[in-house]
Amino acid sequence: QVQLVESGGGxxxxxxxxxxxxxxxxxxxxxxxxGWYRQAPGKQRELVAIINNDGKTTYASSVKGRFTISRDNAxxxxxxxMNSLKxxxxxxxxxxYRPGLSMDYWGQGTQVTVSS
Numbered sequence: 502q503v504q505l506v507e508s509g510g511g512x513x514x515x516x517x518x519x520x521x522x523x524x525x526x527x528x529x530x531x532x533x534x535x536g537w538y539r540q541a542p543g544k545q546r547e548l549v550a551i552i553n554n555d556g557k558t559t560y561a562s563s564v565k566g567r568f569t570i571s572r573d574n575a576x577x578x579x580x581x582x583m584n585s586l587k588x589x590x591x592x593x594x595x596x597x598y599r600p601g602l603s604m605d606y607w608g609q610g611t612q613v614t615v616s617s
Contacts, residue, residue, distance in 0.1 A: 503527055503606045505596050510611030513586055517615070521581040523596030523608055528577045533599040535572060535579040539592035539613075546595065550581060564590075586615045 504526040513519055521537065536551030536559075550560045550570040558570050569582040579596065596608035 503598065503600075505598055505606055505608035507594075507596050507608040507611045509581075510594060510613045512614045512616065515587055515615055515617050517586050518582070518584045519586065519613060520583070521594055521596075521611060521613075523579050523598070525577040525598050525606075527600075528575070529600055531600075532577070533601055533604075535577075535599070536597045537570065537579070537581045537594055538597055539590075539594045540610075541589075541592040544592075549594065551597075552579065583613070586613075588615045588617045591615050 505523055507523045509519060509521040511519060531554055534551050534553040537549040538546050539549050540546040548561055549564055550568055552558045552570045552572050567585045571580045591614050593610040594613050595610045598606040
């Protein structure tokens with residue numbers, strides 16, 4: 502069973518920055534993609550950003566230009582640099598790891614709280 506270890510959440514004032522990281526407990530020469538999702542209270546989980554094996558990135562429109570996803574292939578770790586944070590970014594952020602289309606793993610979640 503693959504384990505995902507997340508870190509980097511916390512409390513920050515609006516306009517501040519945080520960096521999330523997620524390390525998978527295995528390494529593979531190829532994975533389909535890794536990414537971040539978030540879920541705010543009373544809302545559905547939503548995509549924040551994903552990065553595929555070729556380094557292609559996809560962002561939610563609400564975070565484009567403020568958040569940057571990156572990956573260390575050797576360490577099988579994905580990062581999410583979050584700048585210019587807004588109160589509406591407050592949510593539990595979940596790491597997602599898909600080594601293949603039919604394989605799907607989730608981290609335990611890390612709380613991000615942005616105060617106004």
